[in-house]
Amino acid sequence: MSDPAHRWSSRFLDALDAIGFGANRRTGGRMARAGDIVGFSLSKSIAVGVFHAHADEIYRARIAVRAFDHGDWARVERELAARTDCAAKLLAGELPAEAGEVFHALGLPLFPRDTRDIAMQCPCPNWQVPCEHLSAVCHRIGEVFDSDPFEILAWRGRRRDALLERLIALRVGVRRAEPGESRPLAECLDSFWGAGEPVPQRARARSAEGGHGGFDLLLQPAEESGLDVAGQPIKALLRPLYTAITREARGDGPAR
Numbered sequence: 389m390s391d392p393a394h395r396w397s398s399r400f401l402d403a404l405d406a407i408g409f410g411a412n413r414r415t416g417g418r419m420a421r422a423g424d425i426v427g428f429s430l431s432k433s434i435a436v437g438v439f440h441a442h443a444d445e446i447y448r449a450r451i452a453v454r455a456f457d458h459g460d461w462a463r464v465e466r467e468l469a470a471r472t473d474c475a476a477k478l479l480a481g482e483l484p485a486e487a488g489e490v491f492h493a494l495g496l497p498l499f500p501r502d503t504r505d506i507a508m509q510c511p512c513p514n515w516q517v518p519c520e521h522l523s524a525v526c527h528r529i530g531e532v533f534d535s536d537p538f539e540i541l542a543w544r545g546r547r548r549d550a551l552l553e554r555l556i557a558l559r560v561g562v563r564r565a566e567p568g569e570s571r572p573l574a575e576c577l578d579s580f581w582g583a584g585e586p587v588p589q590r591a592r593a594r595s596a597e598g599g600h601g602g603f604d605l606l607l608q609p610a611e612e613s614g615l616d617v618a619g620q621p622i623k624a625l626l627r628p629l630y631t632a633i634t635r636e637a638r639g640d641g642p643a644r
Contacts, residue, residue: 396483396537397530403499404518404526409506411516416523420531428528432545437525441512449510449521451529453500455545460496465551467494469558479552483537498540 404410419425427438433455439447456464467490469475477484491498500506510521518526532539538548 395530396533396540397527399488400499400530400533400540401526403501404506407500407503407505409500409503409508409518409526411518412520412523413526415520416518416525417527419520419524420527425524425528428525430529430532430539430543432542435525435529435543437521437528439521439524447510447512447521449512449519449525450508451522451525452507453505453543455543456496457545460494461546463494464491464496465554465558469555475555475559478555483540496544498544 401410401413405413424439425437426440427436429436434450434452436451437449439449441447468478468487471486471490474484474486474490478487488498497505508518508522510519512519512521514520529543538551541551542548
């Protein structure tokens with residue numbers, strides 16, 4: 389949860405004020421608090437609020453922003469992962485203020501900086517943008533952001549689970565790439581296709597006892613897939629190949 393003194397809702401609404409979209413802010417706030425929004429959804433790129441109007445008419449007020457594309461998110465994730473403190477807070481379930489600074493520095497601000505960064509539409513007769521319905525939706529969006537700041541990122545195209553999974557993968561890469569370890573590919577082509585580290589002693593013992601070492605784990609997805617080739621389970625066809633590879637790695641010679 390973010391510091392109450394720096395709530396995400398305030399940042400969002402202040403950003404709208406800064407670009408001239410602060411009309412009806414008080415009225416919209418009252419409507420949101422009074423429960424005038426009878427339906428609400430926030431998904432990738434768009435938020436929709438539903439209102440009952442006169443004579444049983446329904447207004448659907450829509451607010452949209454641009455979802456960041458795959459390349460945008462790749463840049464953001466690399467930068468977030470490189471910042472140890474920021475990544476730790478994200479993985480602990482917190483969206484820190486410095487995360488917003490990362491987006492801003494990459495030219496991908498979380499909140500609109502210009503009227504072209506956000507689109508608003510409501511079928512009501514009020515000509516102002518935002519009308520009171522749109523303003524109420526803005527307040528509702530802010531409430532969601534305060535309740536779960538990761539919804540800010542989801543609105544921009546990246547769900548929490550997908551982001552954290554990517555950060556973990558990138559952080560593992562950062563830890564493995566110790567200074568001086570990396571070498572250009574051109575300098576290690578002679579060993580690139582080699583067997584790598586020797587087979588661990590435990591795996592050797594299991595194989596000597598007639599087991600299959602650890603590669604049964606590798607074959608498990610194939611078994612679970614239920615795939616057959618020429619009437620034979622794919623796992624049965626792949627096992628001899630894995631056995632041969634293991635024997636070669638052990639130095640036992642080709643399988644017979």
